[in-house]
Amino acid sequence: xxxxxxxxxxxxDQTNLEMGASEQEITAFCERSVPFGFRALCLxxxxxxxxxxxxxxxxxxxxxCVSFPLGLDRPEVKAHEAGELCDLGVDEIDMxxxxxxxxxxxxxxxxxxxxxxxxxxxxxxxxxVIIEIPVLTVELVGMVGIAAEAGGADLVKTSTGxxxxxxxxxxxxxxxxxxxxxxxxxxxxxxxxxxxxEQLEGMVAAGATRVGASRGIEIVEEWRSRRAGDPSxx
Amino acid sequence: xxxPVAPARGDQLExxxxxxxxxxxxxxxxxxxxxxxxxxxxxxxxxxxxLARDLVGPSAIAVVALVAAPLGAMTVGARLxxxxxxxxxxxxxxxxxxxxxxxRSGQLGRAVEGLIPLRRLAAGRNLRVICHxxxxxxxxxxxxxxxxxxxxxDVLMTNPHFDGxxxxxxxxxxxxxxxxxxVLVASGGVTxxxxxxxxxxxxxxxxxxxxxxxxxxxxx
Numbered sequence: 001x002x003x004x005x006x007x008x009x010x011x012x013d014q015t016n017l018e019m020g021a022s023e024q025e026i027t028a029f030c031e032r033s034v035p036f037g038f039r040a041l042c043l044x045x046x047x048x049x050x051x052x053x054x055x056x057x058x059x060x061x062x063x064x065c066v067s068f069p070l071g072l073d074r075p076e077v078k079a080h081e082a083g084e085l086c087d088l089g090v091d092e093i094d095m096x097x098x099x100x101x102x103x104x105x106x107x108x109x110x111x112x113x114x115x116x117x118x119x120x121x122x123x124x125x126x127x128x129v130i131i132e133i134p135v136l137t138v139e140l141v142g143m144v145g146i147a148a149e150a151g152g153a154d155l156v157k158t159s160t161g162x163x164x165x166x167x168x169x170x171x172x173x174x175x176x177x178x179x180x181x182x183x184x185x186x187x188x189x190x191x192x193x194x195x196x197x198e199q200l201e202g203m204v205a206a207g208a209t210r211v212g213a214s215r216g217i218e219i220v221e222e223w224r225s226r227r228a229g230d231p232s233x234x
Numbered sequence: 235x236x237x238p239v240a241p242a243r244g245d246q247l248e249x250x251x252x253x254x255x256x257x258x259x260x261x262x263x264x265x266x267x268x269x270x271x272x273x274x275x276x277x278x279x280x281x282x283x284x285l286a287r288d289l290v291g292p293s294a295i296a297v298v299a300l301v302a303a304p305l306g307a308m309t310v311g312a313r314l315x316x317x318x319x320x321x322x323x324x325x326x327x328x329x330x331x332x333x334x335x336x337x338r339s340g341q342l343g344r345a346v347e348g349l350i351p352l353r354r355l356a357a358g359r360n361l362r363v364i365c366h367x368x369x370x371x372x373x374x375x376x377x378x379x380x381x382x383x384x385x386x387x388d389v390l391m392t393n394p395h396f397d398g399x400x401x402x403x404x405x406x407x408x409x410x411x412x413x414x415x416x417v418l419v420a421s422g423g424v425t426x427x428x429x430x431x432x433x434x435x436x437x438x439x440x441x442x443x444x445x446x447x448x449x450x451x452x453x454x
Contacts (some may be wrong), residue, residue: 019397068307196410
């Protein structure tokens with residue numbers, strides 16, 4: 001149950017991962033998003049330096065993606081990219097695992113690459129690990145999620161949501177499955193095709209502790225409209 | 235009636251990754267299929283360079299490592315780290331995705347500057363630049379291609395893998411802008427060699443065709 005707008009916004013990573021987004025577009029995105037009090041803004045690495053001065057002093061955190069969207073990098077390259085982003089001042093890293101290795105159940109590879117990135121993403125910075133559930137079998141979701149956890153993930157994230165891959169959207173069932181396999185202290189970020197308040201609520205009910213969405217503002221506005229229509233309803 | 239377009243020869247084609255999350259077994263099968271087709275080059279994501287190098291061996295097929303692709307959104311330092319590793323793993327050439335955000339932000343000069351360290355790193359090997367023509371459109375696209383040549387690119391590629399479909403119009407526009415001497419590879423969304431003819435006719439020297447044309451796979 002989400003009781004307040006602050007609680008809702010605090011669940012959302014407001015996201016812009018559009019290929020070729022301009023600096024002007026990212027500036028406008030950040031300026032429009034900051035007043036909503038989202039947990040974090042999630043961006044591509046080349047646009048982090050555009051966002052940092054806008055977020056200075058705001059409570060919203062800055063997240064950046066590593067090895068996005070395919071995850072087809074060597075562990076040391078992922079660690080290098082993450083380290084650079086941390087040096088720039090990013091608060092959270094969303095790294096993609098090597099999805100081919102994950103599909104062939106090379107769990108040592110997954111754990112090793114997550115651990116390599118964890119070493120440079122020291123707490124209190126957060127490490128989220130994207131395991132691209134839509135291309136995994138049910139059995140592999142748990143195995144790969146646990147490998148990510150063993151490597152040091154703070155949150156396991158369901159999907160890149162990268163549309164050109166043609167993969168399905170994340171479902172509440174994906175989140176439930178992941179929740180049933182991971183330790184209770186590991187968070188879950190649901191991402192990929194979450195566009196409405198109802199979808200977000202479904203993900204949270206299934207166990208998501210964070211939701212990635214490019215339509216965070218519209219989701220909060222939907223919540224406001226619902227409250228305006230029926231003030232007694234949370 | 236227009237003249238029929240001649241089918242492309244194997245040495246006018248390259249392999250372009252289009253499999254989603256391939257396993258090592260699937261990659262091996264795809265690469266063997268590509269070898270059998272007599273292609274000129276094979277592009278791979280950076281983590282797959284060692285496997286491609288092992289399978290291809292010292293053959294005539296060039297192993298091309300993709301850098302900062304498909305989005306072109308890595309920082310310059312991360313691109314360099316990725317490229318250094320790929321060369322150490324045995325890549326013959328680099329194919330670097332230009333930063334399309336900088337181009338769309340009116341900062342083509344910075345996007346070009348970001349290619350210079352990679353040009354130095356790839357000394358003695360081909361530096362390809364992926365120009366994002368589908369995203370950048372007919373105005374900015376050819377200009378980014380010309381900028382890549384200024385940065386020292388040996389070969390231009392039209393679009394990255396997974397994002398952006400090449401058209402004969404894109405190829406013709408770049409050819410007009412950069413002249414006849416530049417090697418131009420039409421890339422992005424070409425799913426079968428049968429689609430290569432019009433792209434070659436429009437001015438491409440080669441066409442990058444998705445791996446799945448040579449080694450289909452059932453998606454999970």
